[in-house]
Amino acid sequence: MIVPMSHILAFSGAMFFMGFACVLAQRNLIMILIGVEVMLNAVGLTLVGASALWGQVDGQIFVIFLMAMTSAEVSISLAMVVYLHRRSKTLEADAFSGMKG
Amino acid sequence: MNLEPITFPWLTLLIVLPLLAAALSLVLRKHPVFSRWLALGITLAVLAITIGIFIVADGRGGWLLYEDYPWIASFGIRYTLGLDGISLLLVLLTAFTQVLAILISWHRKYQMAVFYSMLLFMEAGIMGVFLSLDLFLFYLFWEVMLIPMFFLIGVWGHERRVYAAVKFFIFTMAGSLLMLLAIIALYLLHGQQTGDYSFALAALKNTSIPPALEPWLYAAFVLAFAVKVPLVPLHTWLPDAHTEAPTAGSLDLAGLLLKTGLYGLIRIAFPLFPEMAAASLPLLAAFALFGIFYAAWIAYAQIDAKRLIAYSSVAHVGFMVLGLCAWNVTAMEGSILLMFSHGITTGALFLMMGMIHHRTESREIGRLGGIWGKAPVLSAFFLFFALASLGLPGLNNFVGEILILLGAFHANPLWGALAMGGVVFAAAYMLRLVQGVIWGPSEGRTEEITWTDLHPRELLILAPLAVLVLWIGLYPETFLAPIREPVRNLLEGASLVAMKGGLP
Amino acid sequence: MNPNLLFIIPLLPLAAAVVNAVAGQFLPRRLSEGIAVGAVGFSTIATLLLWPLVDAEGVRAELYTWIASGDLRIPVEIVFDPLSASMTLMVVFVSTLIHLYAVGYMREERDYARFFALLNLFVFAMLTIVLADNLLLLFLGWEGVGFCSYALIGYWYREKKNADAGRKAFLVTRTGDVFLGIALLWLFSLTGTLSITGINQAAFDFGSGTLLLLTLLLLAGACGKSAQLPLMTWLPDAMAGPTPVSALIHAATMVTAGVYLLARLFPLVSLSSTGMAVIAAIGAASALYAASCAVAQREIKKVLAYSTMSQVGFMFLAIGVGAVGAAMFHLFTHAFFKALLFMGAGCAIHLTGENDIFRMGGLGRRAPLVFWTFLAGALCLAGAPLTSGFFSKDAILLATFAGGGVFQRILWGVAAATALLTVFYTFRLVYLVFAGSPRAAGEAHRLPGVMRWTLPPLAVLALAGGLLNLPVAWGGSGVLNSFLGRFAGREIHASHALEWGLAGLATLLFVLGWLLARLRYRPFPEERISPARDFLLRGWEADRLVSAVIVRPFTSLARILWQRGDRKGIDGFLEGTGHLLMAMGEGLRRATTGRLHSYLGGFAWGLIALLGWMLLRYAF
């Protein structure tokens, strides 16, 4: 393997946490979803790297699953975003706080 | 265990009959009159069975009746019921009390069928507690009986009923949950030592418990029972519950529920941990003595007549616990007899307060008074039971109390002497009650309403109680005979199960 | 004769009590009264018929075993020996007369069944005390008479005062009962039996400290029932009950139960000389105290109540100096003349509608029979020479004086002073009630014949009662003492000269007291109010003392324990815990803000904690 696994892990880890940071920091729903997407892609990277490390295709197959799943999730997310926007004319995540306590 | 073949599951019948009737009564909610007669019929049937057993048993020792079936095999839980003299007395009391509870609630209007159903559930639960010999089963009944009581207080009680009901429930659960852990621990210890995973009381008695663990397990058991007894300072649920409960509920609470705690001490806590029990007796006695005075003292300050009687119960159970702590035949027999007697006298007082409250809609000592002039028969009964309660010789409580005192004095002169002082306190609050209710000028509520003296149904309730008061007071042998051998065995630490019994 | 027949004596009144209690209200009045009186009357006859059974050792009869548990066996067993037989006879006889009297006295009461039931029950309980051969059975009677006394004092329950008086009587006597009860527990613990005979036999083996304590406990019990210092405050209040009750319970029988108890257990009691001294001292002190109070009383029955207390004090003194015979002698004579006085007082109250002696007067002419019989009783009480009271009191004084030591001499002095006071207040009473002109304003009643005609027999008995135990010096043979035999206590060794000397002194005291009273009260004096009189009127402020030292602290402590202990303490702690939990819940509830980012924050913090822990785990 040309790139050591530790590098891949470090990189994808960083990417993952950057995505998570995005989720935490951003207030806009779209941006939050983008953050999630980044996290998932970091996972894909790790899986591919590990797959190469172990010389198996299992990891890569899993990446395919992941992508399929992600697309499903994104479609639902976007539907939700549209629905919410139509209802309340805002995409501020924290605007939806009708329930608490 | 090689016991005689079981001819007929009488004991199961004692539990199942009320249970079925309760369920039926719930289903036929729309037919209260039917469920009333059903309830009366079933409780009478149960009473008849217990009296039958009592007569046939005729003071014999050992297990009079015994049933044992596997139940939850994977935990080694069995359905084991057994009846010896001690439980016989309490089962008899239960059956008897429950008939009165039905009768006193005869004209209750609100959700009548459910009310009777709760009373019947109660009966099943309490019977179960007095009969179980498997700790898991015991625990199950122990908690099951709380639920109907919770509803009885909460739905049909007086003004602060919800507070009282919730307090009652949480208080008693607080004690018993820890007991559950202790039961499991004991079970595991026994299983690990012998390979026999069983909750049977007889088996668990032979567990050798690590010295570091033993006090804690024992404390968990005692705590559970002490809350129910209740031992001061764990008693504050009782005045609220007794006061707010409907009459039948107060009757059951005072007459039966408190006894389950004492019964637990006798049947379970002491035999399971004989050494710990012996070591803890002085401490328990100190609490009991403190309780006798503390509760009596507080009773004296009460304005609400039911609350006064409730506190008097706390004082009385102090005597009973003291009797257990004396750990000799006389005191122990006195204790058990007093358990029975107290159920009758205090139950009767609650019944009478119910009758008075039914007429006057007041329980306040300051607003009652002078009832003798209006309803002499009722007042005479009231006076009679009050006297029994304050321990007048010749009436039932005296016998139990004097036996306890004699035994306690023998065990420790200071206990006996101090407890003897408690009788003045008893007289003080009881006479205050009598004074406030039946003597004095008839003012306030007494004057405002038109009085009817006891009607036949009420007379039917009170007359058997009065007969029992005199019976126990003058010829206690009938009720001492059945407990003689169980008490001796308990004191000698002999395993009860080793003996064979069985009615023909 | 079958000894079991003895049970008829107590059971007849019991049966009558039960009948009257259960069915009395439905029976015709005459029948109810007839049952009550008849039962006691038949008891008297039974006692006389069974009299031949008495022997020095006592005849026993057992009905059944009351309680049996472990080593304890309490049989319902009675013993008929000279002591109990003579006491029984006195009780049933006086009871019969008083029951008869009560028929007249309660003529206008509608609630007669309750009265007679209780009165009969009382007789049963009293007889149980007298006849019981077992301390626990005795205790049954002991508490039983306490209850009857309670219920009868509060018979007119509509007035709060009466009911309160009853309660006070019950509580104070029960305080004494506690000590008796402790003695009982201790005796059982020591001897393993509660049989009086057994205990008296076993008493020789007790240590002196034990004996002293036991004696003091028994004394305390006796003091409660007999209204001796310091448990005496209930007796004056007990006069709130109907007069027959006062006559029967609070003069003739129940209040002497303490004396009887000590007499029964004399073999035990006498072993402790210190204990005996305390008994004597209590008796003398009570006698003096009560006499001093009697001097200032205004209500006729309270004068008699204090005089009862005083006379019972004499009996205690007699027991204390070992003269059980003298004590019993005085007990009997006192029962006759005090019952007589109370019944006479009842007639006086009936005739004038008044209680206050300062508002009576002039009754001597209106009701000569009542006057003469009352005077007979008064002479006995005052100890006029040759009356029964003279002999019985003299026997006590003699026994005290003959005791020899300085202590006994002091007691004797006190007793003599008391005797003087007794004469004074007795004649004060006689003069105020019967002399002068009528001052009564109350409504007068006609006196039923049955009330009047019960007085003469008692008067005769009272005057002639001295013959019962006429001392040898007077030509008698001490019948009672020799009948009592071993129950009569110690022999009194005194010369005839001393006896005569003391009798002369007693006569002197009588004359002196009479003259003083005559001087002061023969012409009706205006009532003088002085602090000293008030002090005595209120019984040396004993009630106030008890109220300040015991009752009020008791009540307020009760409230404090309830409010501070139960409510604030235990419930407060629990509710506080509840509130704390609630507050924590509220805090956590606030933390759930509803905003998405705080939820994500929860994720982040959780993750940081997890990762942090793992880091720690690997770093170390």
Place this chain on the structure above:
Amino acid sequence: MTGDDLAALLPILVLALGSVGLLLIGAWFPRRRTLILTGVGIAVAAAAAAAFYTPPVEEISGLYGSGLYARFFTVLWSLVAALVLLLSVRYAVELGFAGGEYTALVLFGAAGMSLLSASTSLVGFFLGLEAFTLVFYILIAFHKGDPLGAEAGLKYLVLGAVATGFMAFGIALIYTASGTFHLPEAMEGITAGARFRPIGLLGWGMLLVVIGFKVSLVPFHLWTPDVYQGAPAPVAGLLSTGSKGAVFAALVTLLAGLPADRSDLIPILWVLSAISMVVGTLSALRQDNVKRMLAYSSVVHMGYVMIALLSGGASGGRAIVFYLVAYAAANLGAFGVIASLTGAGGEPQTYDDFQGIGWRNPFRCAALAIFLLSLAGIPPTAGFIGKFGIFYAAMESGYGVLAILGILASLISLYYYLRVVVLMFMTFECEVDHARGGISEHSALTICLGAVVILGILPGPLLDLIAALFS
């Protein structure tokens, strides 16, 4: 994939194909009642298939087990789905749900839960979990007219998506460390002796975040009350029972692969369990909305289950499974009662809505009372036996402190359970009529009630069956 594999997947196929079929039919034939009842039939058929058809293989493609354990949970979740659908019949009509889609989603969710419970591979785990998570994204916000439903859906969606990221990353890390997705090899692969390898442990940490989120363990629980409140009651019932139970079922398999000494993981689980019990209990105290109270109560209950999970071993596993069944019956019943009381005015949620309704709706309120008592662990209900099993397991493996914490929590929890009972039966009688409930709801509630009571009195057969799952 062989024919045997397909045969082994039969129950799942019934659910999934049925789901698809209903979705299609629903588009042309929008009879809600018929569709939903058909869905019930399909779920029952799936349950029957799982129960009575013994599959030819033990494992399907290295992803899912088809042994007794897997079949048991398939039966359980199919039945839960059937009950949820039964409870939804009237509810869906009342609120105008699209019957075909709703039913299809519930069935599909049940398939996902069954797969998750059966997973023997991290991939299977991921797919099963995601299958029903996606379903819930939609179901929670299914009531279009309800703004709270949308809000709940959003909250679940965002948090769920983040959680998915964590799960995937955790799985990736474990794969990196062990080189396999298959269980238990993957778990064996990330440990070296008694210790975890760092990356493996990191992966476990990530997984725990997700599990904590899915089963609502503190501090990942914050969404729970909002989502329960906003979601339609039957959906909340499915969410609180099925989704959590399935995760625990899978977790038992996951943990089984770890070596006996899990000292790296145990403190974490211990703390999670403890703070879940404490925080959940305290938070529930001050609620005035029954669904939120049930949400916090589920936090506490998952804390209890964690005790059993920690205890491990046969008794731990048995306790978990029994507890899940008991909890499912009671909790589903509780939400079912809320659903059945729902009328045109919306769901009765606040305590005020429950004030004094007991005697007007005796059967359902009595049932609710019994469900709550079961949740409180009071005999003779299934909840008691369940709790007994858990404390038993805890004591057996020496988690006495946790057991005592659990006891204290259940003691305090009595307060909020009883409060609802008190409100229903012990206050004045209310004059408002709630919905009377349809026959389907009543039958579903009867089934739940029967399960709660019968399992409380005669738990023996089920316990024996569960014991067989682990042998």
